Amino acid sequence: MRRSDKYRFFVILAGLVVLQFSVRGRLGDERIAPDFLLLALLIYTIRAQPGPSAGVGFLVGLLRDALTPASFGVGALAHTVIGYLSSWSKAVFFAENLFVNGWLFFAGTWFRNLVVALFSGKLTAGVLGWELLVWSPLQSLTTAVAGMLVLWLFGRHLAIRLSDA
Amino acid sequence: MALAADRYASRADTLVFIGCVLLSLAAMSLPDRLRDPFARALRQTVLAPFLALQQQTELLSASLERYDAVVAQRDSAALAATFLPELRSENERLRSLLGLGARLASGYVPAEVLHQAEPTNALTFVVSAGRARGVKPLAAVVSPEGLVGMVGSVDAQTSVVVTWAHPEFRASAMAEDGSVYGIVAPYGSDGPWSWLLELQGVPYRQLVPDGTPIITSGLGGVLPRGIRIGAVVRVAGEAEGWERTYLVRPAVHPAAVTHVMILTGQSIRGDLRAAFQSEGKTP
Numbered sequence: 028m029r030r031s032d033k034y035r036f037f038v039i040l041a042g043l044v045v046l047q048f049s050v051r052g053r054l055g056d057e058r059i060a061p062d063f064l065l066l067a068l069l070i071y072t073i074r075a076q077p078g079p080s081a082g083v084g085f086l087v088g089l090l091r092d093a094l095t096p097a098s099f100g101v102g103a104l105a106h107t108v109i110g111y112l113s114s115w116s117k118a119v120f121f122a123e124n125l126f127v128n129g130w131l132f133f134a135g136t137w138f139r140n141l142v143v144a145l146f147s148g149k150l151t152a153g154v155l156g157w158e159l160l161v162w163s164p165l166q167s168l169t170t171a172v173a174g175m176l177v178l179w180l181f182g183r184h185l186a187i188r189l190s191d192a
Numbered sequence: 193m194a195l196a197a198d199r200y201a202s203r204a205d206t207l208v209f210i211g212c213v214l215l216s217l218a219a220m221s222l223p224d225r226l227r228d229p230f231a232r233a234l235r236q237t238v239l240a241p242f243l244a245l246q247q248q249t250e251l252l253s254a255s256l257e258r259y260d261a262v263v264a265q266r267d268s269a270a271l272a273a274t275f276l277p278e279l280r281s282e283n284e285r286l287r288s289l290l291g292l293g294a295r296l297a298s299g300y301v302p303a304e305v306l307h308q309a310e311p312t313n314a315l316t317f318v319v320s321a322g323r324a325r326g327v328k329p330l331a332a333v334v335s336p337e338g339l340v341g342m343v344g345s346v347d348a349q350t351s352v353v354v355t356w357a358h359p360e361f362r363a364s365a366m367a368e369d370g371s372v373y374g375i376v377a378p379y380g381s382d383g384p385w386s387w388l389l390e391l392q393g394v395p396y397r398q399l400v401p402d403g404t405p406i407i408t409s410g411l412g413g414v415l416p417r418g419i420r421i422g423a424v425v426r427v428a429g430e431a432e433g434w435e436r437t438y439l440v441r442p443a444v445h446p447a448a449v450t451h452v453m454i455l456t457g458q459s460i461r462g463d464l465r466a467a468f469q470s471e472g473k474t475p
Contacts, residue, residue: 045245099220099231143310
């Protein structure tokens with residue numbers, strides 16, 4: 028990877044973080060708008076080793092916990108697991124394909140919401156069902172679409188090779 | 193699989209992962225007195241620029257919508273824009289907020305709700321007003337429709353609001369005519385009755401008709417008297433002839449709130465019934 032690509036990679040990730048705190052609130056219902064912060068983490072994990080991915084996931088989760096203190100620590104746990112599993116499974120199982128990466132974004136978002144909802148212990152069964160079967164899949168879908176768009180537009184700068192398969 | 197794991201995740205990676213998981217579990221078990229200062233420190237340092245960005249974006253979008261509303265009143269062509277459902281509801285909410293502010297006269301701080309993406313957002317959320325604007329812990333947080341929750345912790349520029357949906361939320365309440373007193377708490381049940389409140393501890397001989405408005409009673413000195421909480425839906429349960437519990441439909445849903453008012457100062461310590469009763473009569 029060239030040095031300029033490395034800078035572009037982090038500029039794109041920083042752009043996603045800015046989108047999270049600026050544009051996201053204007054993209055409709057909070058429960059289904061794409062989660063750009065998680066998307067930045069997942070894109071990072073595509074290229075990074077599982078250890079650093081878990082560490083970055085932990086930091087991202089901890090920062091999110093400071094914003095939603097109802098279940099402090101749960102976000103850190105969820106993002107740590109997501110970071111590690113995403114990086115590990117990407118290296119072991121997944122091919123460099125746009126739709127495969129989209130599926131990774133979808134599954135990662137849904138699994139993050141599952142861990143947060145289960146481990147927070149604050150959601151009742153009915154709310155939990157709606158969250159996991161309705162709102163989370165919709166948010167996962169919008170996040171996956173946003174992620175595929177980012178990879179399609181900037182995949183070259185992210186040094187992620189996308190096959191035609 | 194094991195070979196693949198050894199190949200793609202080194203021992204150092206696994207150790208980092210285990211370390212992060214243990215730190216996360218430690219964070220989950222932190223007591224409130226350690227957790228809150230730590231979370232506050234993060235909000236005031238690392239997250240401060242991002243929260244400022246989100247706040248500015250909310251202010252910018254609110255300003256644009258207000259500008260659109262003014263243009264819509266002035267220009268008949270732009271009037272059609274007010275029929276857009278989202279713009280119209282936003283406009284009505286801001287008007288209601290202004291009306292409530294006028295009736296409260298003073299002793300409140302307006303704030304934007306900085307919603308986050310996580311499922312627990314409706315239980316606690318961050319608002320864009322903090323200690324610098326006079327917000328104190330346990331201050332009541334209201335919208336024009338009624339009670340949203342109370343301030344849990346306060347930073348310099350932001351505050352964390354614990355909404356009525358939080359499992360630990362409790363408020364002393366009464367019927368609007370003062371005939372019945374009880375404690376309001378989240379109903380916390382399954383199915384279609386989720387996101388409802390319950391009025392506990394009502395004596396068995398006192399029947400509360402469906403539709404009775406429930407307001408804060410002011411007992412305990414935390415929440416002022418007269419803030420609308422909701423309306424009785426039906427009886428939720430009975431305790432062997434001693435007491436009844438009633439289901440209450442909340443006046444406001446935390447996830448739908450975009451702007452709130454935090455009640456501060458001594459001037460709002462009286463009875464606020466008049467401020468909320470006249471809600472809906474404003475043009």
